[in-house]
Amino acid sequence: MNSISTQIENIMTENKGKIYSIHDFYRLGTKNTIKSILYRLNEEGKITRLIDGLYTKPKFSEILNEYSYPDTNAVADKIADKFSWTISPTGDTALNYTGLSTQVPNEYVYISDGPYREYLYRNKKIIFKHTTNRNITSYSKELSILIQAIKAIGKDNISNNDIQKFTIFSKNISEDLIKDTLKLPFWIQKVLERIQKKNDEQTITNFK
Template sequence: MRYYLMQSVEDKIEKVIKSKQRGTLFFTNDFMTYGSAKAIQKALERLTNKGGITRVTRGIFVRPEISKYVGEVLPTAEEVAQGIAKRDKIKIVPTGVSALNKLGLSTQVPLKLVYLTDGAPREIKIGNRIIKLKRTTPKNLLAKGKTSSLVIQALREIGQQGTKEELKHRIIKLLKKETRKNLEHDLPLAPVWIRKIMQEAL
């Protein structure tokens, strides 16, 4: 009887997973209505062993995309961070080297991705990379523009002294692609010296 119940939980979970697109992230909590925490954990272990899903990190799984060249394609650490934000209904904003990298201002791929958040602070290990969620004040999460939000965080990382003329020109060029409405909204949220650079884009 116990084995049947576990099989039933596994079948239900497998059905849900197969109904989703490859590349979709799944969290253990997604299946809480199907049985006890122990039964769900066992079912996910069995599905992982069967090859239907791959464990990304503790409590997070994926039905991986398959490439004919490299086989399984697992989600990036950035995609996992976005998945966690969506699940927990929290805001996250890339900071430091991550912000510079996303803007194309640095080729350095950080092993530690630091995000500002209004959620609980924590660290999640994904392979050899770490996602760090760092709690911050609401003001730091109010920016509406995707580019302007990244620019504010990237320039904070570089600092006023490190922001040379050539870099300013590249940033202004990026900011000009931002909608005027978003840029005007985000101006007051930036420190004064960053605000001056953003104003030049207007």
């Protein structure tokens, strides 16, 4: 067990700030063995338990003179990975992702093809709300986030400034915003058309 414990500690020390679950170490030993080693390493202060089942070796910032911990979105992504859920930020969380909101939310809300779950991480709530699978598996993560952010603002509240920020975010999206979104509600398609038009205008300007 000491050998496995040393291996786990070394892996986490070499990857400070990365989030690990029991699943990441199954190749080294049985589930119960890994679970007890992670529990003991946490008790000894060698690693840090983030939430039940997730651990990290925090990075130390010389500038801030304190340890830094993974951000809430990264923890949410790791929870989803642990349970093989597909998730997408929604509401204010999606607005935060796309740059339309700079406020740090107290609740990070995601739609998920898994069950409804709530977690508390460093005084922030992580909430997973169940939705039908096709709502989040039909598109890339980036396009799903954009769609959820558009929904969060609402049909009659999207300004030209919002379109500009959405356009910046959409540069990371691989899909065609018009051709690949024909199953979405018509009003969302029209917003995506405005974003695509803005994208095309900027591309033409850059080539001049």
